Structures are given as C-alpha cells and as structure tokens.
Amino acid sequence: MKxxxxxxxxxxxxxxxxxxxxVDAYSPRLYNVALRILRSPQDAEDALQETFxxxxxxxxxxxxxxxxxxxxxxxxxxxxxxxxxKKRSRRKxxxxxxxxxxxxxRSRELIDWTADPVRKVLTAExxxxxxxxxxxxxxxxxxxxxxxxxEGLSIEETSKTLGISVANVKIRLMRARLFLREALAxxxxxxxxxxxxx
Amino acid sequence: xxxxxxxxxxxDFIDGELDEATCNEIxxxxxxxxxxxxxxxxxxxxxxxxxVKDAPKRLPAAARKRLxxxxxxxxxxxx
Numbered sequence: 001m002k003x004x005x006x007x008x009x010x011x012x013x014x015x016x017x018x019x020x021x022x023v024d025a026y027s028p029r030l031y032n033v034a035l036r037i038l039r040s041p042q043d044a045e046d047a048l049q050e051t052f053x054x055x056x057x058x059x060x061x062x063x064x065x066x067x068x069x070x071x072x073x074x075x076x077x078x079x080x081x082x083x084x085x086k087k088r089s090r091r092k093x094x095x096x097x098x099x100x101x102x103x104x105x106r107s108r109e110l111i112d113w114t115a116d117p118v119r120k121v122l123t124a125e126x127x128x129x130x131x132x133x134x135x136x137x138x139x140x141x142x143x144x145x146x147x148x149x150x151e152g153l154s155i156e157e158t159s160k161t162l163g164i165s166v167a168n169v170k171i172r173l174m175r176a177r178l179f180l181r182e183a184l185a186x187x188x189x190x191x192x193x194x195x196x197x198x
Numbered sequence: 199x200x201x202x203x204x205x206x207x208x209x210d211f212i213d214g215e216l217d218e219a220t221c222n223e224i225x226x227x228x229x230x231x232x233x234x235x236x237x238x239x240x241x242x243x244x245x246x247x248x249x250v251k252d253a254p255k256r257l258p259a260a261a262r263k264r265l266x267x268x269x270x271x272x273x274x275x276x277x
Contacts, residue, residue: 027257102205112240114243130251155213180248
C-alpha cells in the first residue's frame with residue numbers, strides 16, 4: 001500500500017519511469033479481464049490502452065477509498081463492457097437467455113461427465129462449443145460469470161465492481177452458469193427422459 | 199429438502215453462501231439422490247472447465263510495446 005501511494009504520487013507528477021512501472025505492474029491482470037470479457041486479443045488490447053488513457057485522464061478523481069489497482073480494474077471492466085455492448089449491438093440486440101427449468105432438468109437422463117480429468121475431456125471440439133456458448137451469453141450475464149468464476153472475485157466484490165446489488169449478481173450468475181452448463185450437457189448427450197417428480 | 203429446493207440453491211451451495219445446517223441437508227440429500235448430485239457436480243464442473251480453458255494469457259510483447267507508446271504519448275499531451 002505504501003509502495004502504491006509512492007508510485008501513485010510519482011504518476012501524478014507525470015514521472016515517466018513511474019508510469020512505465022505502473023503499466024508493467026497492472027497491465028497483465030487488466031489485459032486478462034478485458035480478454036475474458038471481450039474474447040478477442042485485439043479488442044482486449046484496445047480496451048487495455050483505453051483503460052490507461054482513461055485512468056490518466058481521471059487521475060484526480062481517484063479518492064483512495066479503494067486501492068489504486070481496484071480503481072483501475074473497475075475502469076478496465078467498464079471499458080470492456082462498453083466495448084462488448086457496442087460490438088454485440090452491431091450484430092444483434094442484447095437478448096435474454098433461456099435456461100432449463102427444474103422440470104426440464106428432472107425429466108432428463110443426466111450424464112455424469114465430472115469423473116474424467118478436465119484436460120482429457122477438454123478436446124478441440126469441446127473448446128469450440130464452450131467458446132460459442134460464452135459468445136452467446138449476453139454482456140450482463142457474461143461479465144458476472146467472468147468476474148466471479150474466472151477472475152475469482154467474491155459475490156460482494158463483483159457487486160461493487162459492477163455497481164449492482166448482491167441479489168442481482170446471484171441471479172445473473174445462476175443464469176449464466178446454467179446457460180453454459182446446458183451447452184456442455186448437449187455435448188455430453190444429456191437427453192430428455194420422462195421423470196417429473198418434484 | 200426437495201429436489202426443487204436443491205435446484206434453486208445449487209449456486210449458493212457451490213459458492214459456500216449457505217449456512218452449515220442447509221449445507222448439511224443438501225449433502226445428506228445428494229448422497230441418496232444421484233440426479234441432484236450429478237446436477238450440482240456438473241454445474242460446478244462447468245465452471246472448472248471454463249477456468250481451465252480460459253486460464254490467464256500473457257500480454258503479447260508487441261501489445262505491451264504499443265501500450266507503453268500510447269501511454270507515453272498521453273503523458274506528453276497532458277504536459
């Protein structure tokens with residue numbers, strides 16, 4: 001924290017070495033969150049550049065309530081989210097998603113595809129299916145899944161980063177996970193059966 | 199606890215957001231109910247699959263270079 005304060009003071013003075021240090025310290029993690037949200041190296045690079053430009057522009061607005069990294073991380077998430085929405089609006093409107101109901105799940109022959117080691121199961125075909133599924137996940141669901149499940153933020157941290165309620169994070173997370181599970185279930189040939197008990 | 203209640207709580211269970219008593223009830227249920235166990239396990243495994251597939255990537259050297267150049271330019275503008 002002390003190092004961060006010193007680094008930030010030097011950045012505020014426009015010290016080039018300090019800015020380079022800041023870029024090297026923060027860019028790997030910020031690049032990854034952008035890449036996970038946008039799923040394109042070129043788009044993630046653009047978002048990363050915009051994140052640092054925005055941060056330098058708004059440096060005076062940093063009030064120290066969160067760590068400087070957290071502040072920049074939130075900028076990176078917002079920049080990426082805006083880029084994703086812009087990209088998706090060119091292709092199709094942000095639609096809601098369909099997730100299977102309880103009745104639908106109960107009526108199926110569930111396949112237990114959890115026993116094999118992940119790396120053995122993760123074939124090129126399955127990777128393609130997973131990419132397609134997450135590409136189809138609307139931005140508001142995708143970002144929650146990325147922050148909570150891929151970036152490892154807590155529910156609370158995800159809520160603060162996105163400025164939405166904890167309850168909202170939980171709802172979106174559940175729908176995102178069930179939507180993605182559904183793609184894998186199809187790959188593993190989960191089929192409809194007849195059971196309807198509740 | 200019913201199958202439907204388990205279905206609703208699957209994510210809270212995975213996230214460790216439930217109290218101990220509820221957790222124990224779910225654990226007890228899934229030892230006797232393969233379908234609910236498979237459902238919970240496969241939701242959890244979906245997350246693991248994505249974590250492995252989308253593991254952190256290195257920022258490419260050329261992208262890092264371009265980033266430094268962009269930021270240096272921005273600094274000059276600000277002066």
